[in-house]
Amino acid sequence: MIVLILxxxxxxxxxxxxxxxxxxxxxxxxxxxxxxxxxxFSARQKEANELISQGMADHLIIPAYNRTYGIYDKGKGRYLxxxxxxxxxxxxxxxxxxxxEDTHIEIIKAKRVMIxxxxxxxxxxxxxxxxxxxxxxxxxxxxxxKGKFYFVPTKYxxxxxxxxxxSSSNWRSLRREYSKIVWFCIYSVWPKNVN
Numbered sequence: 001m002i003v004l005i006l007x008x009x010x011x012x013x014x015x016x017x018x019x020x021x022x023x024x025x026x027x028x029x030x031x032x033x034x035x036x037x038x039x040x041f042s043a044r045q046k047e048a049n050e051l052i053s054q055g056m057a058d059h060l061i062i063p064a065y066n067r068t069y070g071i072y073d074k075g076k077g078r079y080l081x082x083x084x085x086x087x088x089x090x091x092x093x094x095x096x097x098x099x100x101e102d103t104h105i106e107i108i109k110a111k112r113v114m115i116x117x118x119x120x121x122x123x124x125x126x127x128x129x130x131x132x133x134x135x136x137x138x139x140x141x142x143x144x145x146k147g148k149f150y151f152v153p154t155k156y157x158x159x160x161x162x163x164x165x166x167s168s169s170n171w172r173s174l175r176r177e178y179s180k181i182v183w184f185c186i187y188s189v190w191p192k193n194v195n
Contacts, residue, residue, distance in 0.1 A: 018161040018170070021177050023131040027150035031119035033057040034110045036103060036126040036134065037064035040157050047154035048125045052080070056123060059083075063109035064102070099187055101180055103130070107137050121148035128159030129173050133181050140188055 033056065035048045048060065052071055060069040060080060069080040096105050114122065124134050131153045138149060153159070160166055166174075 017174055017178065018129070018159070018163075018166065021130075021132045021174065022128045022153060022159055022161065023135050023151055024128075024153050025151045027051075027056065027123050027152055028148065029055065030057050030121040030123045030148060030150060031117070032059040032061050032110075032114060032122045034107075034122050034124050035060060035062045036106050036124065036130065037062075038127050038130060040127060040154075043154045043156035044125055044127060046156045047152065051123060051125065051152065059117065059119065061110050061113050061122075063106040063113070066109070068113055097187075099183075101183065103133060103180070104137050104184065107134070107141055111141050120146075121150075123150045123152055125152050125154060127157050128153035129170075129177050133177060133184065136181065136184060 033048050033051055035044060038044060051057065052060065055073075058071050060071060061067075062069075068083045070083050072081055096108070110122070114120075124131070124138065126134055131151050135151055138144065138151075142149060160170060
C-alpha cells in the first residue's frame with residue numbers, strides 16, 4: 001500500500017513538475033530589467049529588448065557581465081547607453097561562498113546595483129524553467145512585498161509542460177533546476193548564507 005502511495009506521489013510530481021517551474025507574473029513599468037544569463041541567452045535578450053521597446057524600464061542590468069545600461073528615448077525608438085558611472089558590482093572585491101550557484105550571485109549583484117541607484121522595482125527575465133528558482137532567490141534577497149518585482153519568462157524559448165512533449169533535453173533542464181532549487185533551499189537556511 002505504501003509503495004502504491006509513493007508511486008502515485010512520484011507520478012504526480014513528474015506530471016506537474018514542468019508547470020511548477022514556469023513561474024510568471026503580470027508586469028508594469030519598473031525601474032530596471034534584470035537579464036539573467038543562461039544557455040539560450042539570445043532568447044532571453046530578445047524578451048528583454050521587447051520589454052525595452054515597450055518602455056517598461058529605465059535601466060537594463062546584466063549582472064553576469066557586470067553591465068548596466070541606461071535606456072533612453074531617441075526619436076523613433078529607445079536605445080541603450082552603457083552607464084560608466086554604474087554602482088560597483090563588487091565582483092572583484094567580494095568573494096562568495098563556493099557553494100553559491102551562479103543565479104544566486106547574479107541576483108546579489110543586481111541587488112547591489114539597484115541599491116546604488118536607489119531602484120525599488122525590477123522585471124526579472126530568464127528562461128521559463130528558470131523562473132521559479134529566480135523567484136525563490138529574489139524572495140530571500142528582496143522584500144517582495146515592499147518593492148514591485150515582476151517575473152517574465154522569455155516566450156522565445158520552448159518549455160513544454162506536457163509529459164509527452166518533453167524532450168531528453170527538457171528532462172535534463174528539469175532535473176538541473178530541481179536539484180538547484182533543493183540545493184538553494186538547503187544552504188539558504190544556514191545563518192548568514194544568503195546576502
